[in-house]
Amino acid sequence: QGSMFNTWKAMWVVLLEDGIEFYKRKADNSPKGMIPLKGSSINSPCQDFGKRMFVFKLTVAKQQDHFFQAAYLEERDAWVRDIKKAIRCLDGGQRFARKSTRKSIRLPETINLSALYLSMKDPEKGIKELKLEKDKKVFNYCFTGTSVIDWLVSSNSIRNRKEGLMLASSLLSEGYLQPAGDTSKAAAEGLSDTPFLDLVDAYYYFPDSGFFCEGNSSDDDVVLKEEFRGMVVKQGCLLKQGHRRKNWKVRKFVLRDDPAYLHYYDPAGGEEPLGAIHLRGCVVTAVEDMPDSKKYDVDNILFEIITANDIHYYLQAASSAERTEWIKAIQTVSRTGK
Numbered sequence: 001q002g003s004m005f006n007t008w009k010a011m012w013v014v015l016l017e018d019g020i021e022f023y024k025r026k027a028d029n030s031p032k033g034m035i036p037l038k039g040s041s042i043n044s045p046c047q048d049f050g051k052r053m054f055v056f057k058l059t060v061a062k063q064q065d066h067f068f069q070a071a072y073l074e075e076r077d078a079w080v081r082d083i084k085k086a087i088r089c090l091d092g093g094q095r096f097a098r099k100s101t102r103k104s105i106r107l108p109e110t111i112n113l114s115a116l117y118l119s120m121k122d123p124e125k126g127i128k129e130l131k132l133e134k135d136k137k138v139f140n141y142c143f144t145g146t147s148v149i150d151w152l153v154s155s156n157s158i159r160n161r162k163e164g165l166m167l168a169s170s171l172l173s174e175g176y177l178q179p180a181g182d183t184s185k186a187a188a189e190g191l192s193d194t195p196f197l198d199l200v201d202a203y204y205y206f207p208d209s210g211f212f213c214e215g216n217s218s219d220d221d222v223v224l225k226e227e228f229r230g231m232v233v234k235q236g237c238l239l240k241q242g243h244r245r246k247n248w249k250v251r252k253f254v255l256r257d258d259p260a261y262l263h264y265y266d267p268a269g270g271e272e273p274l275g276a277i278h279l280r281g282c283v284v285t286a287v288e289d290m291p292d293s294k295k296y297d298v299d300n301i302l303f304e305i306i307t308a309n310d311i312h313y314y315l316q317a318a319s320s321a322e323r324t325e326w327i328k329a330i331q332t333v334s335r336t337g338k
Contacts, residue, residue, distance in 0.1 A: 001066070001067045002035075002064070002065065002066035002067065008052075008069070010283040010306060011023060011024065011032070012024070012025060012026040012028070012310075013068070014031075015079075015082055015083060015086060016086075017086060017089070017090075017095060018036065018037055018038065018086075018090060019034050019035055019036045019037050020034065020035040020037065020058070020083070021033070021034045022034075022035075026310060035058065035060060035066055036060060036061070037060075037083070037086055037087050037090055038061065038087075038090045038091070039060070039061030039091075040058055040059060040060045040061060040087055041058075041059050041087075042056060042057070042058050042059075042080060042083055042084055042087070043056065043057040043058075043059070044056035044057070044076065044077075044080045045076075046067065048067065049067070052069050052335075053069075053335065054069055054070040054073055054075070054076040055067055055068065055069045055070075055076075056068055056070075056076055056079070056080050058083065070281070075281075075308075111157075111167070113170060113171060113174055113176060114176075116157060116167075116171070116176075117171065117176040119155065120148075120151065120176075120206075121206055126151075127143050127147060127148060127151050128143065128147075129141045129142060129143060129205070129206070130142065130143055132144070132203055134181060134201060134203070135181075135182075137181070137213055137214065138213065138214040139180050139181065139203050139205075139211070139213050140211060140212050140213070140214070141205055141206075141211045141212070142180045142203045142204060142205040142211055143203070143204060143205070144199070144200045144201070144202060144203060144204070145168070145184065145196060145197045145198050145199050145200075145202040145203075145204060146198055146199060146200045146202075148164075148168050148177070148196075148198075148204065149161050149164040149165070149168060149198045152164045152167060152168065161198060164198070165194050165196055165198055168196040168198075169194055169195040169196040171196075172188060172195055172196050172204075173195060175207060175308075175309040175310075176206075176207070176309075177196075177204045177205075177206065178204060178205050178206070178207055178211075179202075179203070179204055180203040180204055180205050180211065180213070181202070181203045181213075183197065183199070183201055183202045183203075184196075184197055184202040184203055184204055187202065207278060207307070207309045207311065211276075231256060231257045232254060232255070232256055233255045233256060233257050233329050233332075233333060234253075234255045234325065234326065234329045235252070235253060235254045235255065236252070236253060236322075237250055237251065237252050237253070237267055238250075238251060238253050238315045238316060238317060238326070239251075239315065239316035240253075240264060240313065240314070240315055240316075241313070241314040241315075248316070250267050251264040251265065251266070251267060251274070252264065252265040252266070252267045253265075253315075254273075255326075255329055255330065255333060256333075257333060260278065260279035260280040260282075260333050260334055261276045261277065261278055261279060262276065262277040262279055262305075262330065262333075263275075263276045264276070264277075277305055277307065277313055278307055278308070278309075279305070279307075279330060279333055279334040280308065280334060281307070281308035281334065282305055282306060282307050282308060282330070282334050283305070283306045284303060284304070284305045284306075284327050284330045284331055284334070285303065285304055285306075285327070286302070286303050286323060286324075286327060287302040287303055287304045287314065301316055301317045301318070301319060301320055301322075301323050302314060302315070302316050302317075302323070303315055303316075303317070303323050303326065303327055305330065
């Protein structure tokens with residue numbers, strides 16, 4: 001939210017050495033605008049908005065305020081830290097450039113991380129999601145760091161395990177993999193030689209995979225068993241378009257008050273969820289015109305969920321009123337859930 005947009009809008013934001021560019025979508029070639037950083041100041045945490053968490057304020061030299069809301073606390077603090085560094089460098093006449101993950105670990109330009117991620121999640125040929133135990137905790141729908149490197153080797157994506165560490169670290173940094181447990185989380189936070197660990201006791205999971213941990217854990221993003229079966233806020237059947245495959249399927253959705261996950265099930269029955277959409281930091285909006293959709297492109301009943309990892313889900317309600325109910329319920333849970 002800022003001088004150009006009076007309402008809150010989801011934007012793709014890029015930090016440069018002298019300013020912040022923002023785009024309507026990640027794939028756009030030209031930015032919607034640019035905020036110069038020279039002479040700017042930053043305020044975090046910002047308490048101007050009581051109902052919004054993880055907000056920080058950037059005040060430019062012309063005394064214009066720009067407000068940003070991150071998906072979670074660590075993300076907000078990382079943005080504030082890097083923006084402050086960029087401002088200090090500008091004021092001191094130094095050069096600041098935060099290199100991309102690809103360049104910093106020297107990945108070949110031919111590697112497509114998004115395509116690789118989809119291959120890793122392939123139900124038949126991808127990495128197998130398991131139930132693993134460590135320190136009296138049970139981690140569901142996850143896998144070891146060693147299994148990731150093994151898969152990269154067997155799929156001919158890398159030449160050796162050292163290259164595998166670089167590639168897996170990039171997948172981790174870009175949000176295609178998430179750390180599960182204290183060992184992998186500590187490495188991801190910079191407490192190890194590499195962000196990703198080629199170890200059998202370092203656990204990882206795919207975002208929105210339905211991952212949850214049974215037992216007490218220090219992880220912020222795990223779904224505890226008792227919370228997983230918490231109070232139901234809303235449930236019902238919706239048509240869902242998969243983010244990997246563009247086919248539509250009827251799924252039973254269950255939205256609980258805490259944590260912020262929307263689990264979906266086979267409507268024919270079954271206690272175990274087929275997957276989950278992580279709602280913390282998500283954006284949910286009504287969709288009036290959906291590209292590349294024919295059969296199910298019906299006015300006033302489609303809505304879209306964009307997760308904090310920029311994964312898009314399209315859902316179709318039975319009526320306009322039902323769509324509004326789902327959007328309001330998801331917005332509430334995304335703000336209050338973990």
